[in-house]
Amino acid sequence: MAPISIQLDRISKRFDHTVKGEVYAVREVSLAVEQGELLTLLGPSGCGKSTTLRMIAGFEEPDEGTISIGGKDVTHVLPNKRGIGFVFQNYALFPHLSVFENVAYGLRVQGRDEAAIGRAVGDVLELVGLGRYERQQPHQLSGGEQQRVALARAVVFQPEVLLFDEPLSNLDAKLRVEMREQIRALQKRIGITTVYVTHDQEEAMAISDRIAVMDRGEIVQEGSAHQLYYRPASEFVARFIGRTNILPGRVVSAAEVEVEGLRIALATSRAMGETVQLVVRPEMIELGPAAGETGAAHIVQRTFLGEKTDYLVALGGSTLQVSATDHYRRPPLDVGQPVTVHFHPEGLHVLG
Amino acid sequence: MAARQTVSWRRVAADPALLTAILAVWILLLLFVLYPLAHLLERAFFDESGFTLEPLLASLVDSGHQAAFANSLILATVVGALGTALGFLFALTAVRAGLSRHWLTFLDAAALLPLVSPPFTTSIAIIFSFGPKGFITHDLLGLTNVSAYGFWSTMSAETLTYFPIAYLTLRPILAAIDPNLEEMAFSLGGSRWRIFRTVTVPLAVPGFANAFLLLFAASLADFATPLILAGNSFPVLPTQAYLQITGLFDFKGGAVLSLILLVPAVAVFLLQRAWVGRRTYVTVTGKVGQRSRSRAIAPWASVLLVAACVAVAAIIVYFYALLLIASLVVAFGANNSFTWHHYHVIFTEGLPAIRDTLIIAAIGMPLGGFYGVLVGYLIARRNFPGRRAMELVAMINYALPGTIVGIAYLIAFNDPPVALTGGVLIIVACYIFRYSPTGIRATVALLQQIDRSLEEASSSLGAGSGETFRRVTLPLIAPAFFAGLGVVFIRSMTAISATIFLVSISWTLITVRILENMTEMALGPAAAFSVFVIVVVFVVVAGLSAILVRLRAPAAGAAARSFLGG
Numbered sequence: 001m002a003p004i005s006i007q008l009d010r011i012s013k014r015f016d017h018t019v020k021g022e023v024y025a026v027r028e029v030s031l032a033v034e035q036g037e038l039l040t041l042l043g044p045s046g047c048g049k050s051t052t053l054r055m056i057a058g059f060e061e062p063d064e065g066t067i068s069i070g071g072k073d074v075t076h077v078l079p080n081k082r083g084i085g086f087v088f089q090n091y092a093l094f095p096h097l098s099v100f101e102n103v104a105y106g107l108r109v110q111g112r113d114e115a116a117i118g119r120a121v122g123d124v125l126e127l128v129g130l131g132r133y134e135r136q137q138p139h140q141l142s143g144g145e146q147q148r149v150a151l152a153r154a155v156v157f158q159p160e161v162l163l164f165d166e167p168l169s170n171l172d173a174k175l176r177v178e179m180r181e182q183i184r185a186l187q188k189r190i191g192i193t194t195v196y197v198t199h200d201q202e203e204a205m206a207i208s209d210r211i212a213v214m215d216r217g218e219i220v221q222e223g224s225a226h227q228l229y230y231r232p233a234s235e236f237v238a239r240f241i242g243r244t245n246i247l248p249g250r251v252v253s254a255a256e257v258e259v260e261g262l263r264i265a266l267a268t269s270r271a272m273g274e275t276v277q278l279v280v281r282p283e284m285i286e287l288g289p290a291a292g293e294t295g296a297a298h299i300v301q302r303t304f305l306g307e308k309t310d311y312l313v314a315l316g317g318s319t320l321q322v323s324a325t326d327h328y329r330r331p332p333l334d335v336g337q338p339v340t341v342h343f344h345p346e347g348l349h350v351l352g
Numbered sequence: 353m354a355a356r357q358t359v360s361w362r363r364v365a366a367d368p369a370l371l372t373a374i375l376a377v378w379i380l381l382l383l384f385v386l387y388p389l390a391h392l393l394e395r396a397f398f399d400e401s402g403f404t405l406e407p408l409l410a411s412l413v414d415s416g417h418q419a420a421f422a423n424s425l426i427l428a429t430v431v432g433a434l435g436t437a438l439g440f441l442f443a444l445t446a447v448r449a450g451l452s453r454h455w456l457t458f459l460d461a462a463a464l465l466p467l468v469s470p471p472f473t474t475s476i477a478i479i480f481s482f483g484p485k486g487f488i489t490h491d492l493l494g495l496t497n498v499s500a501y502g503f504w505s506t507m508s509a510e511t512l513t514y515f516p517i518a519y520l521t522l523r524p525i526l527a528a529i530d531p532n533l534e535e536m537a538f539s540l541g542g543s544r545w546r547i548f549r550t551v552t553v554p555l556a557v558p559g560f561a562n563a564f565l566l567l568f569a570a571s572l573a574d575f576a577t578p579l580i581l582a583g584n585s586f587p588v589l590p591t592q593a594y595l596q597i598t599g600l601f602d603f604k605g606g607a608v609l610s611l612i613l614l615v616p617a618v619a620v621f622l623l624q625r626a627w628v629g630r631r632t633y634v635t636v637t638g639k640v641g642q643r644s645r646s647r648a649i650a651p652w653a654s655v656l657l658v659a660a661c662v663a664v665a666a667i668i669v670y671f672y673a674l675l676l677i678a679s680l681v682v683a684f685g686a687n688n689s690f691t692w693h694h695y696h697v698i699f700t701e702g703l704p705a706i707r708d709t710l711i712i713a714a715i716g717m718p719l720g721g722f723y724g725v726l727v728g729y730l731i732a733r734r735n736f737p738g739r740r741a742m743e744l745v746a747m748i749n750y751a752l753p754g755t756i757v758g759i760a761y762l763i764a765f766n767d768p769p770v771a772l773t774g775g776v777l778i779i780v781a782c783y784i785f786r787y788s789p790t791g792i793r794a795t796v797a798l799l800q801q802i803d804r805s806l807e808e809a810s811s812s813l814g815a816g817s818g819e820t821f822r823r824v825t826l827p828l829i830a831p832a833f834f835a836g837l838g839v840v841f842i843r844s845m846t847a848i849s850a851t852i853f854l855v856s857i858s859w860t861l862i863t864v865r866i867l868e869n870m871t872e873m874a875l876g877p878a879a880a881f882s883v884f885v886i887v888v889v890f891v892v893v894a895g896l897s898a899i900l901v902r903l904r905a906p907a908a909g910a911a912a913r914s915f916l917g918g
Binding site: 057058059061076078079080081082083084085086088089090092093094095096105106109110153154157163 | 362363366367803805806808809810811812813814815816819820823824827828
């Protein structure tokens with residue numbers, strides 16, 4: 001395992017709220033980010049992810065707990081002494097400085113000589129594909145270009161860690177995908193420890209080595225995108241990451257669970273007769289036309305989306321979301337048509 | 353997460369540049385705002401035997417002082433009401449009468465002229481017009497034995513001088529009322545007059561209140577106009593306090609009188625904060641109806657509005673023309689032959705005053721500009737214990753009538769430990785702490801439009817708070833800096849109410865010389881001095897405006913306006 005680069009130890013941040021009094025923005029968050037790793041803090045707005053990031057940067061100070069970067073306790077160190085590169089949601093380019101001067105800013109503050117600054121800035125602008133833009137003013141650039149300047153500015157002085165605060169949320173959808181690939185490529189290339197904040201689960205899954213999901217000021221689950229998707233620890237995580245069905249089930253034997261009258265083969269350690277919640281992703285359910293009128297389920301709605309067809313299926317007291325990605329091979333199912341429902345055991349996960 | 357940050361001394365202490373700035377500002381505020389004020393209170397309420405209310409009570413039962421108090425309030429009320437009405441007339445015409453650009457520029461120029469002039473110009477022109485040898489009273493009407501002194505002339509001069517404040521307050525409010533609202537009411541079948549009463553005026557109510565209070569305060573604090581025009585029959589508080597000190601050398605009496613003036617001044621200040629500050633009906637929808645000429649005002653009403661404004665503007669232009677002519681003739685009204693003599697006088701005998709004023713303005717301008725930007729930055733951007741207190745204390749000298757500030761400085765800095773009277777520093781300090789708050793406010797307003805992340809970005813790139821301020825914040829708030837410079841300069845050239853107590857044999861001011869000329873009935877040099885000041889102020893304001901336009905910052909326009917509003 002790589003050495004730990006950023007260590008948060010039970011940090012908390014409280015704010016005075018005009019109505020609710022003192023509220024926790026971040027509560028006892030502990031986190032370790034390995035050297036060279038890209039960790040994403042993912043969660044809905046107001047979950048404390050940005051506050052956590054801003055505490056790592058030093059823009060805010062935790063009320064409790066400690067933060068260390070590279071083994072040094074920096075809890076009370078000012079941001080300018082932490083050696084962090086920060087990329088802001090609104091880019092925060094200095095409007096009175098040219099692209100070159102924006103990127104050179106950190107180096108000038110360090111008092112590097114002119115030749116070294118020129119070389120370093122030229123190199124990094126080349127790296128982000130903006131070599132010809134040195135003399136432009138920020139307002140002359142497009143959103144994506146501004147974002148790349150902000151990125152260049154944050155990495156040029158070779159900070160120990162790189163922090164991103166929802167860097168892509170002001171860009172349009174297509175550019176967002178392009179930029180996140182660039183960011184990931186650059187991060188891997190220079191091998192810099194990175195913490196990335198976003199509320200977009202797809203972005204998080206695309207870019208991260210590891211994701212920490214936050215809710216109401218706390219980290220509720222940490223893991224790879226794979227783990228979070230297939231093995232969510234809670235209903236919140238299951239619903240936040242991807243689309244999901246959460247179905248009530250009852251353990252009927254050591255190898256079987258009953259869901260809405262269907263017996264499904266599923267090995268579980270739960271006690272016989274216990275009710276459980278099952279997480280099933282829409283694309284892991286298979287539908288087929290039921291013979292005759294005997295099916296327990298029928299189609300409620302059908303939506304053709306090109307790459308897949310989405311169905312809403314009534315099954316007992318539940319409504320299932322089902323995505324058929326192999327729809328090009330099968331005739332479409334009609335609304336009202338009785339269907340058979342098949343759950344793939346490997347796609348089933350018992351919550352809690 | 354837009355929540356309040358916890359205030360931490362540890363954070364402040366870890367940041368030497370911030371700590372130094374905070375301490376420096378507090379030392380200055382203590383020395384030049386709180387210390388003089390404390391001295392004023394001590395002088396008014398303490399004697400050898402300790403605390404006493406006797407001078408205050410004696411002053412309150414003095415019939416002369418009671419008259420002065422009543423006169424001040426009556427004058428301020430009438431000026432407030434008339435000035436607001438006049439300002440509304442101008443604002444409505446500018447916004448709704450569908451004037452061409454040239455007419456608008458003319459009205460603007462005429463309305464703003466009084467604000468950048470030395471405080472006596474209207475008064476001098478009134479004497480030229482309505483005095484014993486006045487152009488209108490004597491030459492045109494052939495009257496003799498008329499008096500230009502008293503309530504009516506003082507009130508007229510103050511109204512003409514201060515109504516532009518109401519104009520500047522009301523115009524943006526009227527402009528922000530979407531004409532579609534009025535047109536909608538029109539389409540519902542209301543008559544134009546009814547719409548005016550039920551839509552336009554109610555929406556402008558907070559503006560009226562604010563304009564009235566600003567004018568009330570301005571009139572209450574006005575010293576120059578009553579000193580020249582009120583005469584013996586119409587004493588007001590600021591002039592009484594001045595005479596108490598300069599005529600009778602009664603510092604205690606002057607201190608007490610100025611404190612009586614403080615009561616209505618504070619009342620107005622609190623009213624404005626409590627009532628007007630929170631209410632604004634102005635709706636910014638982001639989607640403004642087409643800027644067509646509003647049909648909510650009938651064509652004949654537009655013509656009347658324009659005619660009324662032009663008449664007022666004509667009076668102002670007439671006054672300034674009179675001033676210019678008076679500065680170029682031997683003796684206005686008696687010998688109207690052309691001469692450069694008065695200008696010769698002001699550039700020879702008057703040269704020390706001109707030199708002193710320019711030196712004082714030149715020292716005060718950069719210091720005041722920088723001080724305004726620094727305090728504005730600390731208030732708007734930094735979080736430290738005592739921030740609100742700093743904001744309040746920094747505004748005190750600005751909010752107080754100049755007479756109080758002048759007397760407080762005179763009393764406080766006359767003796768050790770801080771003996772400054774007679775020097776240049778006391779005048780410069782008085783201007784800085786009295787007129788930089790405009791720069792402070794402009795800075796705060798501008799910073800509210802600049803995202804905090806710019807400073808955080810600089811900080812994350814390794815810059816300390818001092819370096820961030822110098823490299824990022826300062827260039828971005830340059831418009832506020834120049835606005836602050838402008839106000840300090842204009843006021844250094846034109847103010848008198850506070851500094852008349854602070855001039856000395858070695859350091860005097862143009863405005864004080866104008867006053868001396870007036871009392872010696874040397875009206876020619878007084879007019880020449882006034883013309884000189886107006887020209888210098890105009891040149892400097894034009895220069896600064898050009899810089900502001902070049903900077904093209906979003907708030908440049910607002911900052912430029914705050915030149916005059918302050």
